[in-house]
Amino acid sequence: MNSTTTISASSAKGKTVSGITRATLLKDLRLEWRSKDAINSMLFFSLLVVVVFSFSFDPTAEESRQIAGGLVWVAFLFASVVALNQTWARELRNQVLDAYRVSPAPPNSLFMAKSLGNFVFVVVLEMLMTPLFIAFYRLRSIGPAWQLLLVAALGTWALVVNGTFFAAMSIRTRSREIMLPLLLFPISIPAILAMVQATTAILNGEGARFWIVLLVTYDLVFTTSCLLLFETVLNAE
Amino acid sequence: MKYLFPILAILTGILLWYALSIALNPVIHVGGITLQGAPTEQTMGNVQRIFYYHVPSAWTAFILFFINFGASIYYLIKRCPTADIVALVCAEVGVVFCTVVLVTGPIWARPVWGIWWTWDMRLTSTLVLWLIYVSYLFLRRFSSSGQTPVLAAALAVLGALCVPFVYFSIWFFRTQHPQPVMGGGGSIDPRMLHVLLINWLAFSCFAFLVCWSRFRLEKLQREVDEAHAMRSLMDEPGQSPPMAKASIGKSGSAK
Numbered sequence: 001m002n003s004t005t006t007i008s009a010s011s012a013k014g015k016t017v018s019g020i021t022r023a024t025l026l027k028d029l030r031l032e033w034r035s036k037d038a039i040n041s042m043l044f045f046s047l048l049v050v051v052v053f054s055f056s057f058d059p060t061a062e063e064s065r066q067i068a069g070g071l072v073w074v075a076f077l078f079a080s081v082v083a084l085n086q087t088w089a090r091e092l093r094n095q096v097l098d099a100y101r102v103s104p105a106p107p108n109s110l111f112m113a114k115s116l117g118n119f120v121f122v123v124v125l126e127m128l129m130t131p132l133f134i135a136f137y138r139l140r141s142i143g144p145a146w147q148l149l150l151v152a153a154l155g156t157w158a159l160v161v162n163g164t165f166f167a168a169m170s171i172r173t174r175s176r177e178i179m180l181p182l183l184l185f186p187i188s189i190p191a192i193l194a195m196v197q198a199t200t201a202i203l204n205g206e207g208a209r210f211w212i213v214l215l216v217t218y219d220l221v222f223t224t225s226c227l228l229l230f231e232t233v234l235n236a237e
Numbered sequence: 238m239k240y241l242f243p244i245l246a247i248l249t250g251i252l253l254w255y256a257l258s259i260a261l262n263p264v265i266h267v268g269g270i271t272l273q274g275a276p277t278e279q280t281m282g283n284v285q286r287i288f289y290y291h292v293p294s295a296w297t298a299f300i301l302f303f304i305n306f307g308a309s310i311y312y313l314i315k316r317c318p319t320a321d322i323v324a325l326v327c328a329e330v331g332v333v334f335c336t337v338v339l340v341t342g343p344i345w346a347r348p349v350w351g352i353w354w355t356w357d358m359r360l361t362s363t364l365v366l367w368l369i370y371v372s373y374l375f376l377r378r379f380s381s382s383g384q385t386p387v388l389a390a391a392l393a394v395l396g397a398l399c400v401p402f403v404y405f406s407i408w409f410f411r412t413q414h415p416q417p418v419m420g421g422g423g424s425i426d427p428r429m430l431h432v433l434l435i436n437w438l439a440f441s442c443f444a445f446l447v448c449w450s451r452f453r454l455e456k457l458q459r460e461v462d463e464a465h466a467m468r469s470l471m472d473e474p475g476q477s478p479p480m481a482k483a484s485i486g487k488s489g490s491a492k
Contacts, residue, residue, distance in 0.1 A: 162395075165395075166392075169376070169388050169391070169392065172380055172381060172382035172384070172388060173376065173379040173380045173381055173382070174379050174380075174381050175379065179375070179376070179379055182372050182375050182376075183372050183375075183376060183392065185368075186365065186368040186369045186371075186372045186396075186399075187369060187372075187395055187396060187399045189365050189368070189399075189403060189406075190365075190399060190402035190403050190405075190406040191402075193406045193407070194406055197409070210409060214402070214405060214406060217402075218402055221398060221402075222395070222398070225394065225395060225398055226395075229313075229391045229394065229395070232313065232387055232391060233387070233388060233391050236382060236384035236387040236388055237382060237383070237384060
């Protein structure tokens with residue numbers, strides 16, 4: 001009897017956790033669908049990066065295969081900062097964040113919702129921008145192209161999970177828009193290196209196994225530690 | 238206790254002077270005594286002597302960053318203000334020593350390798366480490382929240398977790414740096430090792446002394462801030478000083 005109650009209680013709790021995550025995620029997606037603030041500025045920003053880089057380097061097809069990994073990820077990294085910056089800033093209006101804090105909802109479900117939301121935004125950006133990259137830089141992968149999808153998913157998650165966490169930190173600082181990249185980029189260096197190297201290796205038909213394993217480990221370690229520390233950071237007012 | 242700091246400072250000064258002398262001269266004469274210093278390296282010559290500053294600074298910086306990590310975890314668990322001050326002080330002094338490493342490295346590399354900088358494993362990971370801790374100091378500087386120590390401790394923990402990733406990711410590049418002196422299979426003259434260890438001891442003592450002094454300063458600063466805050470709380474509206482009253486009256490009459 002007792003154990004049944006515990007099980008039903010824990011499953012009910014599990015339901016609410018995923019329920020809160022889903023509700024917050026849907027709310028964020030709906031907000032973005034109606035305003036399209038983040039996605040438009042991210043798209044335009046990365047388009048500018050593509051064009052400016054193309055002028056600065058003027059690469060041939062062979063050269064662009066060498067530099068494309070770096071280019072693509074630099075463009076996505078800078079563009080994703082736009083989405084990350086508004087993640088929590090949006091909740092500051094009308095003291096929504098304070099309401100979250102006093103509500104009994106577990107902070108980690110909020111964090112997961114925000115991370116997943118940012119993941120969706122950045123993935124949409126990548127899907128829209130990749131054809132442009134391929135066209136502008138005349139890219140053709142020598143290695144197995146499906147691995148690029150894996151690298152993109154793992155790399156994007158690495159960026160958004162840390163980014164969402166540091167965005168929650170940077171809203172507590174002066175000049176918060178500047179603060180996010182200052183905190184995010186140094187810690188993301190191994191992930192960025194892994195994404196760039198894996199992409200370049202796949203495009204050139206070399207093995208990228210080491211980098212993919214590194215990305216998986218990085219994602220696991222940082223997702224876990226962000227989840228462990230998020231409650232502390234959310235309550236640090 | 239009162240004289241402990243000056244005594245330690247003088248002892249550290251003597252140790253630093255001794256370490257400097259044996260690092261710079263193969264043989265030194267003090268009074269009637271002849272002391273063995275570091276021998277001149279066969280291929281690199283005297284340039285190699287920068288090694289006695291470069292390596293001890295690196296080791297000291299790594300130890301300080303490690304203490305910062307430990308103190309940050311302790312702060313997150315116990316919320317003890319002293320642990321926060323220790324973390325702050327270690328990060329500050331560690332960044333200074335890390336800067337020394339990054340400055341002496343190229344000075345040594347230019348004559349020996351013919352280049353100022355290379356994106357090799359150890360150089361790059363030290364640079365990334367430096368970047369992480371500079372961002373930590375930025376966060377502390379720019380934080381507007383009353384809970385800066387909590388945010389900083391969380392960042393320090395994530396930063397320290399990042400270090401193995403930095404090391405492994407950069408490990409994949411070809412390394413140009415000399416193999417590690419200790420436990421890396423490299424051979425080093427025992428006299429050089431002796432000078433290196435003495436220098437490390439001197440640098441560690443110096444770092445400890447600076448940390449201690451900075452710790453006292455930070456503690457006093459916090460006490461002063463706290464006293465100011467208490468005083469402004471104590472000043473109730475009814476008991477505002479006459480100057481303030483006069484200015485209120487003036488602005489009221491101007492209206």
